[in-house]
Amino acid sequence: MKILVCITHVPDTTSKISFTDGNTKFDKTGVQYIIGPYDDYALARAVELKEQHGGSITVLNVGEAETEPTIRKALAIGADEAIRVNAFPSDAFFVAKQIASVAKEGAYDLILMGRESIDFNGGQVHSMVGELMGLPSVSPVMVLDIEGSTAKIQREIEGGKEFMELDMPFIAGCQEPIAEWKIPNMRGIMSARSKPLQVVDPTDDGVQADVEVFELPPAKEAVKLVDPENLDELVNLLKNEAKVL
Amino acid sequence: MIDVKSAETQLTPHAENQRMIAEMIRDFGKREIAPYMMEWDESQEFPIQVFKKLGELGLMGVLVPQEYGGSGFGYHEYVTAIIELAKIDGSIGLSMAAHNSLCTGHILQHANESQKARFLPKLATCEWLGAWGLTEPNTGSDAGNMKTTAVKEGDEWVINGAKNFITHGISADVAVVIARTGEPGQSRNGSAFIVERETPGFSGGRKENKLGMRCSETAEMIFDNCRIPAENLIGEVGDGFVQSLKVLDGGRISIAALSCGIAEGALDAATAYAQERHQFGKPIASFQGISFKLAEMATKVEAAKLLTSQAADLKNQGKPMTKESAMAKLYASEISVEVADEAVQIFGGYGYTKDYPVEKFYRDAKLCTIGEGTSEIQKLVISRELLK
Numbered sequence: 001m002k003i004l005v006c007i008t009h010v011p012d013t014t015s016k017i018s019f020t021d022g023n024t025k026f027d028k029t030g031v032q033y034i035i036g037p038y039d040d041y042a043l044a045r046a047v048e049l050k051e052q053h054g055g056s057i058t059v060l061n062v063g064e065a066e067t068e069p070t071i072r073k074a075l076a077i078g079a080d081e082a083i084r085v086n087a088f089p090s091d092a093f094f095v096a097k098q099i100a101s102v103a104k105e106g107a108y109d110l111i112l113m114g115r116e117s118i119d120f121n122g123g124q125v126h127s128m129v130g131e132l133m134g135l136p137s138v139s140p141v142m143v144l145d146i147e148g149s150t151a152k153i154q155r156e157i158e159g160g161k162e163f164m165e166l167d168m169p170f171i172a173g174c175q176e177p178i179a180e181w182k183i184p185n186m187r188g189i190m191s192a193r194s195k196p197l198q199v200v201d202p203t204d205d206g207v208q209a210d211v212e213v214f215e216l217p218p219a220k221e222a223v224k225l226v227d228p229e230n231l232d233e234l235v236n237l238l239k240n241e242a243k244v245l
Numbered sequence: 246m247i248d249v250k251s252a253e254t255q256l257t258p259h260a261e262n263q264r265m266i267a268e269m270i271r272d273f274g275k276r277e278i279a280p281y282m283m284e285w286d287e288s289q290e291f292p293i294q295v296f297k298k299l300g301e302l303g304l305m306g307v308l309v310p311q312e313y314g315g316s317g318f319g320y321h322e323y324v325t326a327i328i329e330l331a332k333i334d335g336s337i338g339l340s341m342a343a344h345n346s347l348c349t350g351h352i353l354q355h356a357n358e359s360q361k362a363r364f365l366p367k368l369a370t371c372e373w374l375g376a377w378g379l380t381e382p383n384t385g386s387d388a389g390n391m392k393t394t395a396v397k398e399g400d401e402w403v404i405n406g407a408k409n410f411i412t413h414g415i416s417a418d419v420a421v422v423i424a425r426t427g428e429p430g431q432s433r434n435g436s437a438f439i440v441e442r443e444t445p446g447f448s449g450g451r452k453e454n455k456l457g458m459r460c461s462e463t464a465e466m467i468f469d470n471c472r473i474p475a476e477n478l479i480g481e482v483g484d485g486f487v488q489s490l491k492v493l494d495g496g497r498i499s500i501a502a503l504s505c506g507i508a509e510g511a512l513d514a515a516t517a518y519a520q521e522r523h524q525f526g527k528p529i530a531s532f533q534g535i536s537f538k539l540a541e542m543a544t545k546v547e548a549a550k551l552l553t554s555q556a557a558d559l560k561n562q563g564k565p566m567t568k569e570s571a572m573a574k575l576y577a578s579e580i581s582v583e584v585a586d587e588a589v590q591i592f593g594g595y596g597y598t599k600d601y602p603v604e605k606f607y608r609d610a611k612l613c614t615i616g617e618g619t620s621e622i623q624k625l626v627i628s629r630e631l632l633k
Contacts, residue, residue, distance in 0.1 A: 069265075072261060072265065183302065184269050185303045186303025187311070190316065193261065
């Protein structure tokens with residue numbers, strides 16, 4: 001089974017977010033980057049599926065050279081090879097086009113990625129890749145098991161879960177609890193450097209979205225803590241200060 | 246058609262490996278150590294399960310070549326691993342370092358091929374936990390006068406005596422033990438032996454109740470007519486102390502790294518707190534009394550890391566590093582205590598409580614000026630090297 005796992009290179013969840021160049025660019029100073037947490041689940045499930053069924057895992061990132069340490073980590077976790085499309089991931093459609101272009105050449109049985117990145121949280125790429133490739137796309141996938149050429153899937157829907165069976169190939173946007181995040185081991189780290197990492201040009205530079213300005217959300221206001229025994233005060237504050245009652 | 250180009254940005258192999266190892270340990274620590282460490286510290290529980298997991302990750306055989314089941318890395322990666330563990334919990338770092346550099350390190354450096362093939366794969370994966378016994382109740386730094394003896398009887402050695410302050414003295418599955426095979430005070434009177442836990446006459450003794458490093462087990466090892474096969478002698482009779490000094494040269498790098506990790510952990514905690522804690526309407530970091538403290542602490546940590554890295558570099562190249570490893574151990578351990586002390590001071594009253602991490606760094610740091618050769622012994626080693 002050939003699995004393609006698409007990963008994003010995103011600021012660590014504890015990073016302080018600020019902007020430069022007149023609030024048009026993200027300030028990368030002192031920011032640590034990680035594999036997108038949802039992509040990490042997708043990669044972890046891919047490693048498990050490979051252990052169960054054999055095959056190979058290719059990890060794909062659309063990004064500039066600075067993303068290579070993140071890609072190496074994915075190789076250390078268990079991917080066999082990596083491809084980096086050498087381009088800034090400017091918008092969802094641009095990224096989807098790059099993924100579809102690589103995926104068409106690789107004839108993958110499964111294309112896994114996170115349900116969304118955690119920088120822009122668009123959650124659009126998996127559906128766009130599906131459309132571009134004429135393949136089904138499912139998200140957010142919480143359970144993914146393979147039997148023969150069929151996948152048994154559970155995905156989260158409003159107020160419940162949806163169970164489905166799907167023939168491969170298809171695209172899945174993954175989330176917990178599809179697998180437990182994997183920590184690379186020392187052997188994985190040692191071997192990551194010798195695994196192939198190809199750098200390829202983007203298919204075109206058809207960037208469709210441009211950032212005019214970033215704005216931070218308003219700062220959180222101070223919190224008033226009310227003793228659980230003091231319900232009168234709570235009601236009074238909700239009524240007269242917050243004016244929500 | 247995909248146009249293939251070579252990857253243009255490559256960190257040096259050391260730097261990239263070190264970055265990934267550091268990240269791996271931070272991820273592991275968040276999940277497996279940080280939530281429980283204060284409980285272990287309070288109860289002095291030795292969390293053996295953590296070391297089994299570190300073994301699965303390849304951290305219990307960092308320096309052991311892959312053909313013996315280890316990770317096959319060098320001292321730079323080893324130092325990074327200890328620093329990152331010690332930034333979370335010094336006592337986990339201490340036990341990991343003792344297993345790697347003392348017991349496993351002794352067998353790796355001095356044992357014959359058959360002994361290596363027999364013991365290293367189990368030690369490198371932590372299927373077996375290791376201990377190393379040199380210190381005795383009355384002979385710490387004065388190892389030549391040790392009381393533990395080994396006497397040859399036919400095809401066996403019979404060991405009698407006791408070792409104390411031994412990391413994993415109770416829980417180890419295998420120990421390398423230095424015993425006297427000649428007369429007290431005689432030169433070359435010590436030999437090194439491998440003793441397996443199941444050997445009759447070998448037992449763990451009293452567990453120490455310590456100031457810090459409380460979840461690293463420190464205990465006696467007792468030998469009462471303990472008979473081991475002759476093939477468990479490491480090297481030749483009389484080689485034990487020379488072998489031990491070489492093991493301790495590497496061990497000093499471990500303790501230097503441990504000290505750097507504790508100091509850096511305390512510095513990070515104090516830096517974050519100084520920016521969060523407000524007095525007189527400003528973060529306390531904006532007062533020069535605090536910011537200058539942080540500057541001095543950070544400079545000391547950086548200098549200690551550079552000395553440690555220098556010793557690691559020499560060790561990797563197989564060059565003499567007795568003086569440099571002693572300097573690294575001396576300086577890093579002393580500044581670790583100073584930095585942790587200042588961190589407690591920056592936290593003020595909160596730093597004196599167990600609700601914040603710095604009191605533990607403070608307690609853990611003190612071991613580093615004592616274990617694997619006191620600061621005074623390091624000065625002796627350095628001065629002897631200078632005055633040769």
